[in-house]
Every structure is written in C-alpha cells, then in structure tokens.
Amino acid sequence: MERRVNGSKEAVEKVKSMQIKRVTTQQVVTIVDDWGQRIVKQAQANLENSLAKSPSDAAAFCQLQKLPQIDSLEKLYTAEINLLGTKDLKNPALSAKEQEILDAYVYNAENKLSQIPNIQKLGDSALVYNAPVSLQSSICHKCFGEDATHLAVWRVKFKRSEVIRKVNAKSLQKIK
Template identity: 45%
Template structure:
C-alpha cells in the first residue's frame, strides 16, 4: 500500500512540474500565433505605429542612459557606445525588434548610414550650431526599413558625457525599425483605421 501511495505521490510531483513548463510553452505559443496572424496594415498605420514607438523608445532609452551615467560616470565611454549593455535598452531592442544607436558629429561620414540619414544628420548638426530647435523625424529608407531620429538638447547629460570631444554639443537617437517586425508586433484589433 505504501508503495502505491509513493508511486502516486511521485506521479503528482512529476506531473505538477511538467504542468508549469506546459503553461509557459502555451503562453509562448499563443504569442507566436498572435504575431503570425494575417493582418491588413495600411502605410498610414505602419508610419503612425513606428512614430509612436519611436517617441516612447527614445524617451525610455534617454532616461535609462542618463540614470546609468549618473550611477557610473566612469563607464561613460562603454555605455555611450554599447547601449545594449543597459538592460532596459537591450529589452527594448528585443521587444520591438529595433536597433538603437546614439549618433554624433563623427557619424556624418559614417558609411554604414544611408545617404538620406547622413543628410538628416547634417540638418540636425546645422540646427545645433545655430542653436535652433529641431524635432523628431521618421524616414523610410527603403522597402523594408524605417528610421526614427530624435535629437537631444545641448544641455543633456548624454551630450555632455557621450559627445565630449565634439565642438558642438550634439547627439541624435537613431532607431532603426524593420517594417516586418512592426507588422508582426502590431495587434490587429488595436489598429486605427
């Protein structure tokens, strides 16, 4: 009788442990199914979503980097060049499928950037030199990519710490979105017509 009870107890423990992983797998599967649904997304909806996400991501990234710079000012070089070392930024990149970078004057000649991006960056530099306000910008680079740029103020801690060697205090967030990832992440029920 004791052997039967031990066997039943062992089965309950094994089944209980397996149930937890099944629930986790089910959540992941539901998330994947939802992302794979066929959706009709207009160009306007795509641009609106990228613009809203860009604003939100730039604000969160700026706050996270400033917090890290205040906590660890000696690590400014590492933090400014490798934003993925900041857990919040790494999480945003994974969640939204976005590439987040901080650009400065040196990037005017960066061959990695598209010609259109370098022109926009040049306009931001011109605004910074003339101490005029420049706003956020969303551009379509090609059929698959969108880039969101958000300039930082010259008084920003990030400009002061990350762009020390520049003549003009200037920095711009560069958020590179894949249209495919935006569409994949959109909830079909929440799309505005």
C-alpha cells in the first residue's frame, strides 16, 4: 500500500533546489534570457488584455496593480517585474547602470532606431532583463501616452542566487 506524505511534492522540489550545481556565468545569462522572454510575453499579453477589457482601470494596470498574474510570475520566477518609461530615468530605485540603459532606450526611441532586449549584470548578485514594448502596443499609448516617445520597457530583475537555486540540473546539461 502506497502512502503519500502531505507536502511531499514541495519536499522533493526543495531537495532538488538544494542540489549542488556547477553553473557558469553564460548558463545563468542564457537562463535569464529564456525566463525574461517568457515573463515579458505573459506579462505583456496580460496587461494588453486587461487594458482592452477595462480601460477605466488603465492607471492601476499600468502600475502593474490589479494584475494577479504579474504577482504569480514574480513568485514563480522569484523576480521583480516593472514597466518603465521615460519618467523613470530619474527613478532612484534604479541603479546608475539601469538608468544608462533606459537612457539608451529613450535615445533610440527619440531617433526612431530599432530596440532590442538586453541583459545587464548588476554586480555579482543580480541580473536585469530589459525588453522594449513595440510602439504599436496599446501599452505604449495607454500607459505612456503623455511621454513624447511613448516608450515602454519591461524590467525583470533576477537574483543570481535564486536563478541558480531554481534551475533544474537536467536543464543545465542542455545549456553548455
């Protein structure tokens, strides 16, 4: 007769997360790139759908409030998700490096240059995945309509230690 202990799935997950793993910097960057793309895709779809369904709540949605899926993504990936615009250039919560990156996005938007996602290391402990939102998206117009550039950039901040803890050892073998 088979008996299951309550919480056994959680216990197995915890044991797996505590495995000793050798993870290179390149593997961490690859994982952050993959996770960042997934998070941005889901968060953007969720925000666009919410803005379409309830335009009167746009102010709260644009601050990523009233969006439980964003909270779920933050918990699932142990990440911090923000939507930035031109006004965030002076945001003291952003590091100097992040402000420089945002300034580059603003410059590209002002000069109508192409925008691409990027990953920045913040010291040895964190990585930030940035992804610009297409100007055709309702997010740019409804959340940043007052900005001349209508720039919107997703910012997903990961703690390096959490990425390593959460990554599956088998998936590391695929990433060389």
